Amino acid sequence: MGDVLVLGGTGTTGRRVVAGLREAGVPVRAATRKPGEPGQVRFDWTDRSTYAGALHDVSAMYLLPPIGEVSPARLVEPFLDDALAAGVRRVVLLSSSAVTADTPGLGDLQRLVRAAPEWAVLKPSWFMQNFTGEHLVAQGVRDGEIVTATGDARVAFVDAGDIAAVAVRALTDPGPHNTEHVLTGPSALSYAEAASIVAARTGRPVRHRAVSTAEFAAWLTASGIPESFAAVLAALDEDIRRGAEDRVTPAVEEVTGRPARSFRTFAEEEVR
Ligand SMILES: NC(=O)c1ccc[n+]([C@@H]2O[C@H](COP(=O)([O-])OP(=O)(O)OC[C@H]3O[C@@H](n4cnc5c(N)ncnc54)[C@H](OP(=O)(O)O)[C@@H]3O)[C@@H](O)[C@H]2O)c1
Incomplete structure (x- = not known):
């Protein structure tokens, strides 16, 4: 090999x-x-x-x-x-x-x-780690305001470590998986709920500002994202607003043998 x-x-x-x-x-x-x-x-x-x-x-x-x-x-x-x-x-x-x-x-x-x-x-689904590092959501956490076009719809944020653990199994298991794995965290949260978990962790206020899809695309472009890609990202937020990410799958646990990490644990261990 x-x-x-x-x-x-x-x-x-x-x-x-x-x-x-x-x-x-x-x-x-x-x-x-x-x-x-x-x-x-x-x-x-x-x-x-x-x-x-x-x-x-x-x-x-x-x-x-x-x-x-x-x-x-x-x-x-x-x-x-x-x-x-x-x-x-x-x-x-x-x-x-x-x-x-x-x-x-x-x-x-x-x-x-x-x-x-x-x-x-x-x-x-969307990564928990968007709330840390260089991602625009993380920038929003630092600024005290996360902007999205997701309304109050929920997302089953998933931990990058869990994605990697599934990847390791898919790369090394003796038999090929030859399938798709839809990977989520253990529960779905709105951005407002996620923001309040992060704020409780940092002690700094963070709110979620819900904007329209068009406003979000313009906001992304103003943040430096090329217009064509901003349109793609804004459309994804619109899908979320319609409920596309409001579901939890058992795939992380099925593939790795251990439960998916919760957003709260992620925030406690990774958000500063
Ligand atoms: N964020 C989310 O919520 C989310 C949700 C679902 C799916 N995804 C998907 O996840 C992917 C991002 O994954 P990630 O977060 O693990 O990546 P990432 O942290 O954004 O890392 C990007 C990687 O790409 C490498 N890279 C950049 N330009 C390159 C080039 N020209 N040639 C070769 N390598 C290059 C960088 O390596 P160097 O700089 O070292 O070269 C870096 O390792 C995207 O495809 C996105 O669609 C993201």
Whole structure:
């Protein structure tokens, strides 16, 4: 068996996948545009000359698609061709609960990975970790106001560590999963409810301001997100407002054997 290649190996889910694989004693290579640490390999979606080195002697990979790309298949399709030709057998795609095979752009990837002999598609709900780090929601936590177009609808936020734990199983279980896993946390919360849990943790007030889809798209663009991608993100909030993310699945526990982490535990352990 070759190494496991983790694309986005420095990111929110990827670095947790790398850590989980190392803990399990699996040889792993973390892809990044700027390798500087042992176990990292240079990979850049926009530079095809980096593909062969990253794929050399790899048998399975965690596929984090190029971020912010409205039509990611134009980069992912040639990369997957190279990967399968280089001998990669198993591909685990990070997709999203909001994406189906019919979703323009991102949906194409769910079809493409089925060309691998062994595959899994992870479809997480919105990440708990959006409330920390550089995400706009986290910025809202720091500013005291989270802006969304989700109204008072609920989202079953999921922990990035749980996504990674499922990915590790999908990458290393003897039998391929060859299925989609819709991944959620153990309960669904509105942004106002999530904000109050975070505020109780930090001791600083945080409110949720619900705006219309059009106002949210304009707000995202003003925050520096390209207009076409802002429209995609605002439409996802509208789906949430209609109830698309108000459901809990048992997939994390079924795959990993342990319950999904709650938002409250996440806030206690990760929000500062
Ligand atoms: N946030 C959510 O609530 C949510 C919910 C469902 C699904 N998702 C999906 O999750 C994905 C984001 O996953 P994540 O949070 O784990 O990622 P992330 O933390 O945003 O990390 C992005 C990774 O991409 C790498 N990267 C950036 N540009 C690159 C390029 N040109 N070539 C190669 N690598 C590049 C970065 O590595 P270097 O900078 O080291 O090169 C980094 O490791 C998105 O596809 C999103 O649709 C997110």
